Amino acid sequence: MATINENFLKLQAGYLFPEIGRRIRDFKAKNPKADIISMGIGDVTQPLAPAVTEAMHNAVDEMANIDTFRGYDDGGVGCDFLRQAIVDNDFKTRGADIDLDEVFVSDGAKCDTGNMQEIFGLDNVIAVADPVYPVYVDTNVMAGRTGTANDQGKYKGIVYMPCIEENNFIPNLPKEKVDMIYLCYPNNPTGTVITKDQLQVWVDFARENGAIILFDAAYEAFISDPEIPHSIYELDGAKEVAIEFRSFSKTAGFTGIRCAYSVVPKALRATTKAGDSVEVNSIWARRHCTKFNGVSYVTQRGAAAVYSDEGKKQIQQTIDIYMANAALIRKSLAGLGYTIYGGVNAPYIWLKTPNGVSSWDFFDTLISKANVVGTPGAGFGAAGEGYFRLTAFAQPENVKQAMERFAKL
Numbered sequence: 001m002a003t004i005n006e007n008f009l010k011l012q013a014g015y016l017f018p019e020i021g022r023r024i025r026d027f028k029a030k031n032p033k034a035d036i037i038s039m040g041i042g043d044v045t046q047p048l049a050p051a052v053t054e055a056m057h058n059a060v061d062e063m064a065n066i067d068t069f070r071g072y073d074d075g076g077v078g079c080d081f082l083r084q085a086i087v088d089n090d091f092k093t094r095g096a097d098i099d100l101d102e103v104f105v106s107d108g109a110k111c112d113t114g115n116m117q118e119i120f121g122l123d124n125v126i127a128v129a130d131p132v133y134p135v136y137v138d139t140n141v142m143a144g145r146t147g148t149a150n151d152q153g154k155y156k157g158i159v160y161m162p163c164i165e166e167n168n169f170i171p172n173l174p175k176e177k178v179d180m181i182y183l184c185y186p187n188n189p190t191g192t193v194i195t196k197d198q199l200q201v202w203v204d205f206a207r208e209n210g211a212i213i214l215f216d217a218a219y220e221a222f223i224s225d226p227e228i229p230h231s232i233y234e235l236d237g238a239k240e241v242a243i244e245f246r247s248f249s250k251t252a253g254f255t256g257i258r259c260a261y262s263v264v265p266k267a268l269r270a271t272t273k274a275g276d277s278v279e280v281n282s283i284w285a286r287r288h289c290t291k292f293n294g295v296s297y298v299t300q301r302g303a304a305a306v307y308s309d310e311g312k313k314q315i316q317q318t319i320d321i322y323m324a325n326a327a328l329i330r331k332s333l334a335g336l337g338y339t340i341y342g343g344v345n346a347p348y349i350w351l352k353t354p355n356g357v358s359s360w361d362f363f364d365t366l367i368s369k370a371n372v373v374g375t376p377g378a379g380f381g382a383a384g385e386g387y388f389r390l391t392a393f394a395q396p397e398n399v400k401q402a403m404e405r406f407a408k409l
């Protein structure tokens with residue numbers, strides 16, 4: 001009989017969103033007339049920019065013509081027109097010198113953040129923030145880099161770095177030896193950001209300790225403060241220690257279209273057990289092109305249009321809608337006496353539950369008294385207990401109504 005990869009049996013049941021779904025269904029069954037406003041799931045609500053859909057329509061027409069038809073994307077790393085636009089707009093403008101062949105286009109930052117660990121040794125020690133986007137942890141569990149989970153849901157062998165009020169939601173440097181550090185800024189779920197000086201501390205730490213930083217910048221487009229770095233490569237020495245993940249999902253409403261990219265600099269090196277230094281870029285290129293055959297041409301044309309003058313303007317208008325939602329949430333909740341974080345350079349608001357109520361109890365109160373759904377902080381990790389996430393990805397009308405309902409709580 002074939003055996004299973006038992007690492008998968010260590011995974012905790014996908015608990016958070018199914019449990020939220022169950023509680024919503026329960027509530028609806030008992031209150032069929034309730035008009036529920038969802039500020040829970042991190043998915044966009046505004047349609048694609050016209051510049052993007054126009055580029056995609058044109059690309060479909062090209063595919064219908066024998067002279068302009070395109071087959072496989074060369075090697076699956078992404079078309080040059082898109083990678084060039086990425087390099088010029090996302091990095092050159094910020095003083096970061098990234099080469100075309102350091103950019104790997106993919107169908108999602110979820111897959112990229114999940115797959116990247118595969119090219120690194122199983123004996124590496126992983127460090128993650130707590131609370132955290134669950135993909136980083138679960139994919140390392142699947143690979144066998146951890147033991148089993150305890151009753152708090154923490155896996156043996158992973159270094160959890162609490163991100164709480166006391167450290168401004170920036171983890172303290174780990175005391176134990178770690179090899180791969182996952183950082184996500186602007187952060188999901190806390191909505192907080194990291195300054196250049198604070199991020200430089202991590203880059204220096206990685207350089208001194210031979211560690212690699214896996215930097216998830218999926219929300220960089222929401223940064224408005226000019227002092228906050230959009231890319232880790234804005235920092236000195238980062239190309240030698242960091243991989244960066246970007247996505248068009250939140251930036252340009254591509255959650256249903258699917259396009260993202262990873263940057264793996266050629267200066268980044270790791271070692272063999274015998275101590276020989278190897279280039280990470282060529283290993284990732286080998287992995288990516290073996291298991292992936294590229295993002296559809298139509299999608300890549302749509303993604304490239306994000307960087308056109310029209311595209312940039314239209315995408316900014318959409319981001320402004322979300323960030324106006326965030327500002328309204330912040331203002332309303334602060335006015336009601338809540339302690340809140342995030343929502344300035346990120347589309348998430350992290351609120352402290354009043355009077356130390358547990359995050360699931362706050363969920364139940366909010367849905368029953370205000371018919372508003374959010375996400376309990378404890379669902380993102382033990383250090384998220386006592387917090388609650390609201391997203392700005394919603395229709396402005398709904399946000400306004402939700403805030404009026406909060407006022408009556």
Ligand SMILES: *Cc1c(COP(=O)(O)O)cnc(C)c1O
Nearest residue numbers: 108109110133188218247249260
């Ligand atoms: C939404 C999100 C992503 C993007 O995932 P895609 O697969 O590109 O849609 C990546 N990282 C974090 C933390 C996210 O919240």
